[in-house]
Amino acid sequence: MPELPEVETTVLSLKRKVLNRAFVFIWAERPDKDMDKIIGKKITDIKRHGKGIFVHLNSGEILFIHLKMTGHLLLGEWEHCKNNQTGEKEWCSQEEVMQEKKNGFLRYVFFLDNKKQLALSDPRKFARVSVFTKEEADDYVKKLGPDPLLIGKEEFINLFSGKKKMIKPLLMDQQFLSGIGNIYASEILFKAKIDPERTANSLGRKDIGRVYEFTREIIQKSIKLKGDSTSDYRLVTGKKGGYQDHHLVYNRGNLPCLICGKKIKRTVVGGRGTYYCPACQK
Ligand SMILES: [Zn+2]
Known part of the structure; x- marks a missing residue:
């Protein structure tokens, strides 16, 4: 999507x-x-x-x-x-x-x-x-949550603080935060070194702050690469974007982690295929 x-x-x-x-x-x-x-x-x-x-x-x-x-x-x-x-x-x-x-x-x-x-x-x-x-x-x-490119760090931290839901489904809940889907949620949590099944209320303000920083970093990087054409998405010219060639964890099940070299795992979180490194993400 x-x-x-x-x-x-x-x-x-x-x-x-x-x-x-x-x-x-x-x-x-x-x-x-x-x-x-x-x-x-x-x-x-x-x-x-x-x-x-x-x-x-x-x-x-x-x-x-x-x-x-x-x-x-x-x-x-x-x-x-x-x-x-x-x-x-x-x-x-x-x-x-x-x-x-x-x-x-x-x-x-x-x-x-x-x-x-x-x-x-x-x-x-x-x-x-x-x-x-x-x-x-x-x-x-x-009816939608705020757009992550339009809110500040404090607002983002306050939004997530104390929520009982798991962090990955929360990042993808459009009524809560608007714009992130399955690909970037995996990518962001890998960068932030957070296990996708952690509940938001188990994370400190510093951890959530890291999620904010990497949400913006990953989004900006993908915009520079003109988006991800793993699936059906194409540019208005009909050509492919470039982010699919730069995945950190998404679609990399069983391949070596780019940080520690151990195998990336595919699991299901909130009904959605999720990629993460069990060694790096805690
Ligand atoms: Zn790793």
């Missing part, structure tokens, strides 16, 4: 390329009346909170996109062509990278006023696309 660094990378690219563009036509795989509301509207800003993308329009409305499990946004040019086998119409692109399978599950195509298109590719169809009023967008954000 795209997490904060992947969504931030997407938002940064879109801000460079689609600000001040207007929507001229929107194709949706399943008819979506909401989209009629935003035809002709201009993109004035693009923001992120946690894993959510908020495309602000000159009408005051907000196009909200949540990529969920397997969605990613692409910028390119597509046209309808006929599938040689089924005879059905489908979207095709001349660009080679867009022909990669992960980029071929188009659910929405937003036509912009510069002949380019913004498309949502989503193999498993869980992504959410909605048009919010400002109030609806505010309500949505209110």
Whole structure:
């Protein structure tokens, strides 16, 4: 699932390329009346909170996109062509990278006023696309925890202090802290040398402070590498990000720990596959 660094990378690219563009036509795989509301509207800003993308329009409305499990946004040019086998119409692109399978599950195509298109590719169809009023967008954000890039260390420490839940599921609980998912939770706790099954209330303020520092460090590092394409996530160009080549523990079960050389273990914490070093993380 795209997490904060992947969504931030997407938002940064879109801000460079689609600000001040207007929507001229929107194709949706399943008819979506909401989209009629935003035809002709201009993109004035693009923001992120946690894993959510908020495309602000000159009408005051907000196009909200949540990529969920397997969605990613692409910028390119597509046209309808006929599938040689089924005879059905489908979207095709001349660009080679867009022909990669992960980029071929188009659910929405937003036509912009510069002949380019913004498309949502989503193999498993869980992504959410909605048009919010400002109030609806505010309500949505209110239900989420703070974004780890937007809060200070003290606030972060106070948030976690005394909580009975295990640290890893807590880091990933979007109502508690918004943006971290399964990949980065494992990576952060390895850096902080904390066992993912420790409860937050067993950690001192110093330990939680370390979690804060490494949350920001790992997130910033991944944003620099343009996110993690272990799974379906791709850049808006259709290419892969780079963080998957820099994993510390994630997906490294039975491989040697980068610090002590002992084997990285895979276990299940809160129902999710979790990687950690039993020797380094206490
Ligand atoms: Zn180790």
